[in-house]
Amino acid sequence: xxxxATSAEPAVLAREGVAVTFEGVVKDYGSTRxxxxxxxxxxxxxxxxxxxxxxxxxxxxxxxxAGLEHATEGAVRIGGQDVSGVATHRRDxxxxxxxxxxxxxxxxxxxxxxxxxxxxxxxxxxxxxxAEALELVGLGHLAERYPHQLSGGQQQxxxxxxxxxxxxxxxxxxxxxxxxxAKVRSGLRDEIRRLQLRLGITTIFVTHxxxxxxxxxxxIAVMDSGRIEQLGTPEELYLxxxxxxxxxxxxxxxxxxxxxxxxxAHVLGTVVPVLGDRADGPAEAFLRPENVRLLDATATQGVPxxxxxxxxLGSLRRTLxxxxxxxxxxxxxxxxxxxxxxxxxxxxxxxxPVAVR
Amino acid sequence: MSAADVAxxxxxxxxxxxxxxxPHAAPPAERGRTERRHGQVRGLGPGxxxxxxxxxxxxxxxxxxxxxxxxxxxRDGDGHSLARWAALxxxxxxxxxxxxxxxxxxxxxxxxxxxxxxLLLLAPTMILVTLRFPALRRPLELVAxxxxxxxxxxxxxxxxxxxxxIGRTFGTGVWxxxxxxxxxxxxxxxxxxxxxxxATGVRxxxxxxxxxxxxxxTVLLRVLAPNLRGGLLAxxxxxxxxxxxxxxxxxxxxxxxxQTALLVVNRQDAYAAVILSLLSLLLVLVLLLxxxxxxxxxGRGARxxxx
Numbered sequence: 001x002x003x004x005a006t007s008a009e010p011a012v013l014a015r016e017g018v019a020v021t022f023e024g025v026v027k028d029y030g031s032t033r034x035x036x037x038x039x040x041x042x043x044x045x046x047x048x049x050x051x052x053x054x055x056x057x058x059x060x061x062x063x064x065x066a067g068l069e070h071a072t073e074g075a076v077r078i079g080g081q082d083v084s085g086v087a088t089h090r091r092d093x094x095x096x097x098x099x100x101x102x103x104x105x106x107x108x109x110x111x112x113x114x115x116x117x118x119x120x121x122x123x124x125x126x127x128x129x130x131a132e133a134l135e136l137v138g139l140g141h142l143a144e145r146y147p148h149q150l151s152g153g154q155q156q157x158x159x160x161x162x163x164x165x166x167x168x169x170x171x172x173x174x175x176x177x178x179x180x181x182a183k184v185r186s187g188l189r190d191e192i193r194r195l196q197l198r199l200g201i202t203t204i205f206v207t208h209x210x211x212x213x214x215x216x217x218x219x220i221a222v223m224d225s226g227r228i229e230q231l232g233t234p235e236e237l238y239l240x241x242x243x244x245x246x247x248x249x250x251x252x253x254x255x256x257x258x259x260x261x262x263x264x265a266h267v268l269g270t271v272v273p274v275l276g277d278r279a280d281g282p283a284e285a286f287l288r289p290e291n292v293r294l295l296d297a298t299a300t301q302g303v304p305x306x307x308x309x310x311x312x313l314g315s316l317r318r319t320l321x322x323x324x325x326x327x328x329x330x331x332x333x334x335x336x337x338x339x340x341x342x343x344x345x346x347x348x349x350x351x352x353p354v355a356v357r
Numbered sequence: 358m359s360a361a362d363v364a365x366x367x368x369x370x371x372x373x374x375x376x377x378x379x380p381h382a383a384p385p386a387e388r389g390r391t392e393r394r395h396g397q398v399r400g401l402g403p404g405x406x407x408x409x410x411x412x413x414x415x416x417x418x419x420x421x422x423x424x425x426x427x428x429x430x431x432r433d434g435d436g437h438s439l440a441r442w443a444a445l446x447x448x449x450x451x452x453x454x455x456x457x458x459x460x461x462x463x464x465x466x467x468x469x470x471x472x473x474x475x476l477l478l479l480a481p482t483m484i485l486v487t488l489r490f491p492a493l494r495r496p497l498e499l500v501a502x503x504x505x506x507x508x509x510x511x512x513x514x515x516x517x518x519x520x521x522x523i524g525r526t527f528g529t530g531v532w533x534x535x536x537x538x539x540x541x542x543x544x545x546x547x548x549x550x551x552x553x554x555x556a557t558g559v560r561x562x563x564x565x566x567x568x569x570x571x572x573x574x575t576v577l578l579r580v581l582a583p584n585l586r587g588g589l590l591a592x593x594x595x596x597x598x599x600x601x602x603x604x605x606x607x608x609x610x611x612x613x614x615x616q617t618a619l620l621v622v623n624r625q626d627a628y629a630a631v632i633l634s635l636l637s638l639l640l641v642l643v644l645l646l647x648x649x650x651x652x653x654x655x656g657r658g659a660r661x662x663x664x
Contacts, residue, residue: 068564088567095568100558103566105583118570162569172568 017045017202018079018169020065025074027060027226034060036226037074047196047203049213052223053249058206061223062172065204067091078169089118094163095172099179101159102147108158109134109143115166133165134158136195153184160192164199171196171203177212189216210250214238222246240275244357247275247286254292256327258285258356265356268292268329269303270349274356283356287349289318289332294339295346302348305329307339321347423638430632441628453625457633460618463531467614468600470535472593475546478539480589483550484581487559501547504540509605512537520610534612541606542599546592549648553588557581594644601637 020042027035034057042048050058063069065076067088075082083091094115102111112130113123121129134140137157147155156176163171173192177185193216196203207213213220214234222229222237222245230242241247248255258267260283265274267285295302305323317335322328329347339345403411431437444450479501486493504512516537523533559581566580582589604616615637623630 066564066568068567087572088564089570089572091568092570093568095565097561097565101561101565103562103580103584104557105586114566114571115569118575159565166570 017043017200019044019077020079020170020202020204021075021077022061022065023075023077025061025064025076026072027057027064027069028072034226035064035071038226038228040221040228040231042202042204044202045200046218047193047205047216049205049207049217049220050223051207051210051213051220051249052229054208056223057226058208058223059174062174062204062206065170066093066095066172092166092169093172094166094168094170095174096156096159096163096176098175099152099155102155102162104147106146107143108139108145108147108150111147111158112143112162112165115162119166130161130165133161136164137161137191151184152180153188156180156188157191160195164195164201167199167201169202171201173203173205175206175208178207178209185212186215192216214250220250222249224249240353241286241355242276244284244286244355247355247357252289252330253286253355254289254328254330255284255286256323256329257325258283258354260356265354267354268323268347268349269301270351272349272351273353275353276355278356286355286357287329289330291350291352291354292329292331293348293350294319294321294331294333294337295348297344297346299346299348302346304344304346307341307343307345309341310339321345323347423635426631426635430628430635432628442632445629445632454622454629456613456618456621457615457629460613460615461633463613464601464615466532467535467538468597470532471538471542471596471600474535474539475542475592475596476589479543479546480550480585480592481577483547483554484559484577484585487554488563498547498551502544505544509541509603510609512540513606513609516606517610529612531612531614534607534610534614535600537606537610538596538600538603541603542596545595545599549591549595550585550588553585553591557584559585591648594648598641598644601641 020040022038022040025035025038026033034055036057038057038061040048040061050061052058060069064071065078067083067086071084075084077083078091078093102108103114106114109127109130112133113126116126116129117123131140131143134143137160139154139157139161142150142154142158147158150158156179159176176192177189180188189212192205196216205213205216214237217234219231219233220237221231224245230237230246232240232242237246237250241250247253256267258265259281260266260274260278261280263274263278264271265283265285267287293302297304303323303325305321308320308322308328310317310319312335315335317333317337317339319331319333319339320328321331331347402408428437430441431439433440445454483497486497520533520537523536527533562580562584563576566576571580601615603614604620606612607614608617608620615633619630619633622633
């Protein structure tokens with residue numbers, strides 16, 4: 001994947017960001033409630049991700065914002081204006097779908113011009129601006145191709161150019177990367193973020209991939225069962241998950257039994273503070289692989305265990321250890337510390353707060 | 358040959374258009390289909406001898422009556438000549454053949470109105486059902502395919518009182534007959550259009566267009582219609598074919614179309630009737646060939662982006 005190295009500021013596309021607000025949005029499909037009073041304030045120019053497992057309502061929320069679904073209750077505001085009664089095509093939004101959204105009968109440049117032509121921009125000017133937008137995503141040279149002649153990644157970049165060319169108030173991204181393979185995905189992900197920062201456009205990004213959300217977002221709203229579980233910066237979500245759901249969904253965790261007494265958890269032979277309030281008693285702790293240390297069998301800290309598997313990940317190694325109590329703990333450590341199946345080791349926990357349930 | 362067979366887009370290899378497409382741009386579905394097709398021909402299909410034998414028998418069954426008709430129209434005393442064909446256009450015989458030309462004109466009017474019904478009523482309804490009321494798809498399919506199982510005579514019994522009313526209200530012009538033809542052509546048109554709707558990501562395309570600022574008319578005319586073009590053309594042509602071949606309803610409702618006129622003229626001049634029958638067969642054959650080509654082209658475009 002090539003990166004876009006256009007140095008000129010895309011003045012045509014730049015626009016003052018606007019705020020987006022969900023106010024108690026409820027959405028029912030028949031008797032199923034998919035959104036249960038969604039409240040969310042997105043600041044002008046911010047990129048907020050809606051993150052959650054499938055069926056959590058994140059896509060529905062985005063579609064309500066786009067006007068493709070109608071909220072059963074509540075209001076959606078774009079730049080302070082309640083758009084509940086405004087049809088999709090008058091909301092001044094740009095949207096990128098999962099896949100297959102380019103018009104197959106139109107060339108790349110005609111696809112990109114489509115939104116401008118609907119806004120009655122004269123053909124010549126629309127063509128010029130479309131060419132600029134394609135340049136911005138590094139596809140200027142493919143303007144005369146048809147969508148079926150492009151790769152999946154190229155198609156999504158055209159879709160992005162097409163959504164941005166009208167300088168919409170809000171950019172909506174509905175899992176735009178999920179149909180792409182890993183390498184193209186991370187390249188395009190970073191490119192989306194760079195463009196978004198440059199243009200200062202308010203963006204809502206729906207994804208089920210926590211890594212994606214952590215990488216590009218100003219803030220992330222973790223959703224579950226039609227509600228926002230936690231709204232915060234990627235750091236906040238990762239280091240201080242507010243609920244077990246968030247802890248389980250964001251980042252990679254091992255879940256091991258713990259004993260909570262007086263706001264501290266006894267886990268892996270270590271006593272560590274507990275995140276949030278938790279009554280005393282038996283519980284389960286979420287341990288990040290990077291907070292667990294791998295020690296020699298001769299060490300005195302932690303608990304003994306045997307190695308189940310060890311994966312080489314380039315700069316580091318991730319090892320799965322079964323403790324004497326039978327719990328599986330994932331440890332992230334330096335790649336140089338080589339261990340193999342059956343090795344006897346000890347695992348200990350760093351003194352950082354852990355999430356428990 | 359059934360309408361459904363004709364309407365299915367035949368898989369054809371993609372022509373090289375300008376710059377060669379990237380290798381990974383070809384969707385897996387298409388590759389899979391091509392392989393399967395080849396596998397069938399090489400592995401499971403009949404051998405060349407069987408295939409030729411089947412082709413000759415079936416071809417003969419179709420060709421024999423048509424060639425006999427042709428021979429019949431060329432008979433002239435003991436020899437053969439083009440005299441009967443020439444006589445058809447002779448101004449002296451104009452009065453005798455007038456019903457034929459009138460019938461042909463009526464049939465063409467009926468074909469045009471029927472196509473209008475298919476394109477302006479059936480197609481938008483099907484798109485609307487696909488986009489907004491997916492739950493209605495099964496019921497619509499049932500209703501649309503129903504006429505195929507109803508004999509024309511049953512339709513006429515039901516339609517007679519309706520046309521009595523129509524005759525009193527709109528006069529006895531020929532065009533209202535197209536309302537009945539819309540019903541008889543519907544099963545074939547439905548299959549053709551549905552195949553291309555299924556092959557096109559109609560919903561995503563419509564939503565993408567709407568988020569880009571297109572209202573519903575623009576979505577239908579500028580985004581969906583071009584991508585459903587193959588199916589819409591096939592549906593139109595098959596409707597024309599149905600209308601040109603229709604006799605029962607027109608005859609029993611006492612309207613004149615090409616087929617009823619052929620019967621009338623046949624009583625006085627069997628040669629002219631057979632010539633006209635041949636010509637209308639030829640026209641329908643051309644239409645069917647067109648459908649095949651259109652279906653193949655439309656199918657390719659649609660397949661490359663179907664989900």
